[in-house]
Amino acid sequence: MDRRQFLTLLASATLATTGVGYAVSGRATAGEAVPDPTDPGPRPAPVAAASPSLLPPPPPTSRIRLPGGGALTALPGAGDLLALTVDDGVNSEVVRLYTQFAKDTGVRLTYFVNGQYPSWTDNSALLRPLVDSGQIQLGNHTWSHPDLTTVSKSRIADELTKNDKFLTKTYGVDAAPYFRPPYGNHNSTVDAVAASLGYTVPTLWYGSLSDSQLITEDYLMQMADKYFTPQAIVIGHLNYLPVTHVYPHLVQIIRDRKLRTVTLNDVFLAP
Known part of the structure; x- marks a missing residue:
């Protein structure tokens, strides 16, 4: 595994752990991976961990x-x-x-x-x-x-x-x-x-x-x-x-x- 792949996996693991928080204001917050300034390659945008939606009411x-x-x-x-x-x-x-x-x-x-x-x-x-x-x-x-x-x-x-x-x-x-x-x-x-x-x-x-x-x-x-x-x-x-x-x-x-x-x-x- 090269350095770029390792950093990408580390960022994904961090985000999956932090997930999406709910504030009483109604705005979602998500953790962000801190990019390595020494890495010259493109950095993936942070992605919030998916949160399952509530089940719909019966028909x-x-x-x-x-x-x-x-x-x-x-x-x-x-x-x-x-x-x-x-x-x-x-x-x-x-x-x-x-x-x-x-x-x-x-x-x-x-x-x-x-x-x-x-x-x-x-x-x-x-x-x-x-x-x-x-x-x-x-x-x-x-x-x-x-x-x-x-x-x-x-x-x-x-x-x-x-x-x-x-x-x-x-x-x-x-x-x-x-x-x-x-x-x-x-x-x-x-x-x-x-x-x-x-x-x-x-x-x-x-x-x-x-x-x-x-x-x-x-x-x-x-x-x-x-x-x-x-x-x-x-x-x-x-x-x-x-x-x-x-x-x-x-x-x-x-x-x-x-x-x-x-x-x-x-x-x-x-x-």
């Missing part, structure tokens, strides 16, 4: 009817689907970074929106194209996040209706039939009022990233490792920044387990 022809009655807590049947659903929107920067994360990686998400937070208007220009394309679905999480089991029927209706109108006006979507009762709390009264407004599917979850409050990145990863499993509905939150620091790791778990991220509309037929 629309595979959609199934919504299960009748009761809350939705997991995706039915056996398969390779993961419904990552994220709630609230307390922090506008987290909403922006989550949305940029989806745009950069192709991850499909369902956002359960509390319209009272400015994050949903602050980020509408970035978010709207992903909503229009179906990559991000919007669901109703009430306007201001009260425990619906503790308020009157009229307040339940007002919370869902006000949020519904906000989503229609801001994003042009009908969020029905999916609503997520705050704290997961619902009862027959809540369900009946919601159903009268077209929200027939209380949408809960199988696993949680446990980030409704501020937690560490390490704990987030433990929760993702535990709950990113086939046919799971997993809940996360758009409230605190630590989750925005672990996006590459979340994607790697999804890739390693060969899961397909889906919205609820990817799985179920429209009622």
